[in-house]
Amino acid sequence: MTNTIGDIEEADVLLVTGSNTTENHPVLSSFAKRAVKFRGAKLILVDPRKIGMAEFAHVWLRQNLGTDVAWLNGMMHVIIEEGLYNKGFVESRTNGFEDLKKTVAKYTPEYVEGITGIPAEDLKEAARLYATAEKASILYCMGITQHTTGTDNVKSLANLAMLCGHMGKPGTGVNPLRGQNNVQGACDMGGLPNVYSGYQPVADLAVAQKMESAWGVTGLSTKPGLTVTQMMPAAHEGKLKALYVIGENPLVSDPDLNHARKCLEHLDFMVVQDIFLTETAQMADVVLPSCCFAEKDGTFSNTERRVQRVRKAVEPPGQAKDDWEILCALSTRMGYPMTYAGPREIMEEIARVTPSYGGITYERIEDEGLHWPCPNVEHPGTPILHKEQFTSGKGNFHAIEYIPPAEMADEEYPLYLTTGRVLYQYHTGTMTMKSEGLNEKAPECFVEISPEDAEKYNVKDGSRAMIRSRRGEIRVAVKVSPMAVTGTVFIPFHFAQAAANTLTNAALDPVCKIPEFKVCAVQLKQAA
Amino acid sequence: MDAQPSITLNGNTFSFTPGETILEVARRHDIDIPTLCHLKRATPTGACRICMVEVEGARTLLAACATPAADNMVVHTESPKVVDARKAILRLMLSSGNHNCAVRGGDDEDWTAFQLRVQKDDGSDALCPVWGDCELQNLAYRYQVSGERFPAVETPYPMETVNPFIVRDFSRCILCGRCVQACNDVQVNHAINFGYRGSVTKIVASGDRPLKDSNCVFCGECVQACPVGALVEKDVRYRHRPWEMKKVRTTCSYCGVGCQMILHVKENQVVKVTGAQDVPPNWGSLCVKGRFGFNFIASPDRLKTPLVKENGAFREATWEEALDKVTEKLQEIKDRHGSDSIGVLASARTTNEENYLAQKFTRAVLKTNNIDHCARL
Known part of the structure; x- marks a missing residue:
């Protein structure tokens, strides 16, 4: 999230899309519901289902599946056409407005209605509400991202927010709601094929050299690796021979499961480290029992980038071990000794090599977590991103055309x-x-x-x-x-x-x- | 320039910000004015009157939770008049239901008859399930009040136990309304409200249905807000006493909101979960999964030893053997097919420290960038 959870209650207008907030982020949804009920905020809901948030919505737009770029372009069309956009913000803080304007020109509310099924008048009302609000916040979730146009959808939301200058202030922003306790942290820590911790690119030689000296190794690869959705076909083709799975269950969570199962069957070796014998673990050659959150110390980073403590409350069952201990043992066996006194010492290393976590220490987050970026121990953390400028200076508008979903209903599959x-x-x-x-x-x-x-x-x-x-x-x-x-x-x-x-x-x-x-x-x- | 306004509480003068209530000023200075109906993050209702204080010049006692502090106001929070009024309120509350804590008074036959009636209502011959963990009982002790001055009134509404999470015991409800505010003003779930009114007032859900047939989503905000034994977690009731439980604050392991929670631990088992009060991001709130979905921790299905597959079936192995096997296989595949023939899936469920080590292991030891996790799924 660019802003904080508490910030949601400050907004005058909330645009919620692709998020079944009351069911998937119930506690966060109460901030939005209170904003509407007690602070007079207006809620624009864009969702194909009549979800719980609809009860609180002033405008509910029910779009056809996979047409998000179209209605977003339509809203921007109306906002530009009616001169409701934030000219000062667009001029001083963004690039590419003219291209955006050209692209959205054809997305008239009537044209958009034909694609999305959203009545033209409703779209106009939503556009005006969002654009004329003093503070407007966008909340979105997997309903926006889990599309073949997921990246386009997110960029379009960012376009809309920048167009209206709803960024960098309390009660505004573009706010993805993360669905798993530490999905933010797993990304922050470099659990991604293209970046080290703190989103330092693996392809950057200077970064590789820095990590080599920090870790005392040579030969770190500068070639970005495979995503989980690429590993599966790579396994099928025989390019990926071994998979080490920590606390994931792709055999229920991956798309096209019959195919996913076939892919995993092609592996020479699979090890699964988990707390239960999941569907995926049952296919493994070796299963390693690990501790659950109540049995370990450490930190999680939540959806608002707040790094918070996890504390051990009970002893693990049987011989189950902490995931970090297992990793240390394996690494040491494979010729690279890894020893830490505990999670606190690992966090000290994270802070040394990760600029955005540089100021995170267990002492500082004992009572209340800190929002990264937090570059040093004097830094108070960053609850709101993009306050004065965007990370890369000016914000770029992306002119994006609507592309239909990969699979459309037809006579056979109606x-x-x-x-x-x-x-x-x-x-x-x-x-x-x-x-x-x-x-x-x-x-x-x-x-x-x-x-x-x-x-x-x-x-x-x-x-x-x-x-x-x-x-x-x-x-x-x-x-x-x-x-x-x-x-x-x-x-x-x-x-x-x-x-x-x-x-x-x-x-x-x-x-x-x-x-x-x-x-x-x-x-x-x-x-x- | 106007000087900052000030108020005198029990002889000490404090400055305050206009808009602050007497209660807020007092709490800021550790002056303990008791409350029952008052719920943080909700508008004060002044319903229970237990926070009444004496304000010089006022004709009656005033509710500290609902009265704004005023410049030069002189307040006594424990004057004899205040104490008498609080005692009267507590006596009425204690006699208005099955408050079978010992503070009701120990007078012989009367107590026996009372206890038998309570047992008929709640099916237990023990004292109240929140004995020792009850704000009403605490106040009764603080003001040395018992309930026998007034005849006990029978409760017309039977206990509700038909949902898996929450027991609603109307015989112990003091109608303070905290649960109603927790549901409507904090979580905004609109599941419960006051019903029937007058002497037969009851907290009702969707036209007086059982919770399971109402709009209730079992977030349990009401249970955490209840000052007495009217709303209790079903699994905790008569099984775990507060002083038997160690409390550990941690972060919830379900969605990405990162709610701060207290794990209540007894004999190496998490037996109850509550929201950590007064801290962001959740300020005490939780959802049904966070509050009631902790049974997996002690599930008998948890993996307890490493497993190694032989001829298509798993057998238990030692850590030594399992780690040796993993090391040997990964090394062999790396040597034969190259580093990029190995992939690692890190986890959105494990800690930052563990994810950091997972990518360090992948990159520094396996020498590949084939690491990802289920952010996309």
Whole structure:
């Protein structure tokens, strides 16, 4: 997030899109709900489903799946056409406005209505609301990113925010809501194929030399590596021979699971380090038992870039070890001795080699976490990014054309499928499904379908349906719900027994390699 | 220039910012004015009256939580008049339900009859499930009040136990309204409110349905807000006492909000979770997963030893053997097919320190940049 969670309550207008906030970030959603209920903020919701936030929305735009660039360009068209954009901000802090203006010129509200299904008048209202607000904040999540145009979608949100100058101040910003406790930290720490910790590029020779001297090694590769979505096909082709998986369950979370399984079967060797024998661990050659969060010390970095302490409360079961201890033992065995007294000492090293974490110490974050960038121990942290200028000086507008999703509905597969989560389960369910209470509330997979579609396909609430895509099929319970839009069904991806990702499309965004989980074409039939 | 206004509390003078209530000024200076209905982050309702203080020149006692501090105001927070009023309120509360803590008074037959009736209501012959962890009981002790002055009033509403997370015991509810504010003003879930009103007032969910059939999303904000034994976690009730539990503050391991939470630990098991009060980002709030989804920690399905696959089946192995095998295989594949034939998936679930070491291991030892995690999934 460019801004903080607390900041959400300061906004006059909130634009929430691709985020089922009340179910996936419940505590954060209460900041948005309070802003609306008690501070008079206006909420613009853009989502294909009638999610919980719709109850609080002043304008709810229901777009066709995968048409986000179109409605965003449409909003910018209206804002430029009506002269509502922030000319001072655009002039002093951005580049590329003319190109953007040229590109969005054809995205009239009427043209956009044809693509997105959003009534032209509603789009205009939303555009005016956002543009004329003193402080407006954008909240988004995987509904924006999990598309073949995910990068385009995010850039378009940034375009909109810069166009209106809703950046760098309290109550503004472009705020992705991270779905996993430490997905921010895993990125920050260099758990990515192209960067070391603190987003220092692996391809930069100076960086490689710095890391070589810090780590006392030679020959660090300057060639960016493979993303998880590239490792799978590489395994299939025999280029990737071994995979070491730490606390991940790709055999439920990856797209096109039948194919993913085949890919992993091609590996010569797989080791999985986890707290449970997950679907992925069952395929491993060696499984290493690790500690869960309650059994370890360390830090997580949350969605607002706040580095916070994790503290050990209980002893791990059996012989389970901390992940860092296992890594140290392996590294030492492989000829590179790694020894640390504990996580505190590892953080000291992180601070030495990672500019944005330079001022993070356990002492400083004992009571309250600090927001990175925090370059030195005197620095108070950075709750709001891009205050005076953008990281690279001026902000660049990206002129982006709308591209349809990779797979469209057709006669054979006439329905659209979008996937997501429910309140009572979490990701692949390995943790939440151990709580009877949560299972009682969300016991099994279901397909959410509109009353009209239920009638059309002759399925009843509580009955069973077969859902088939070009990649596979699953059998699930039918949930007829006004949350669904006719023509589109929703299935949560938590449940391995009826894994929604058997159906999803592994088509990737060309830049960030994220799969298009949010759109694919399916057919639905009454199950025998 | 105007001087900063000041207020006198129990003979000491303090400056304050206009808009601050008497309670806020007092709390800032560690003057303990008791409260029951007051909930941080919500508008004061002044409903319970326990925070009443004596303000010189005022005709009646005033609720400190709802009365703004005024310049030159002189306040007594524990004067005899204040103490008498608080005692009266506490007596009424203690007699208005099944407050079978010992402070009710130990008078012989009356107590036995009372205790039998409570047992009929809550199915337990023990004292109240929050005995020793109750704000009403604390105040009764502080002001040395018992409940026997007034005849005990029967509660018309049976206990609700039909959901997996929360027990609602209306016989112990003092109608302070904190839960209603927690639900509507803090979490804004609009699941519960006051119903029926008058002498039969009840906290109701969606037209007086059980929570499981209402809008309730089981965030448990109401349980954490309840000052008495009316709302208790089902798994904690009559099983764990507060002084048996070690409290450890940590960060939630579900979504990316990073809620600060307290793990309550007994005999090496997490048995209860509460939100850490007064700290960002969550200021005490949690969701259903954070508060009630901790059973996985002590699940019997947890991996306890390394496993090695032989002929398609796993067998238990020592750390020595498992690590040797991993080392040998990775080294062999690296030597034969090159560094880039190995990939590592780090984890969005493990700590920064562990992710840092995972990429260090991948880059410095395996000599490849094939490392990623499930940020995209």
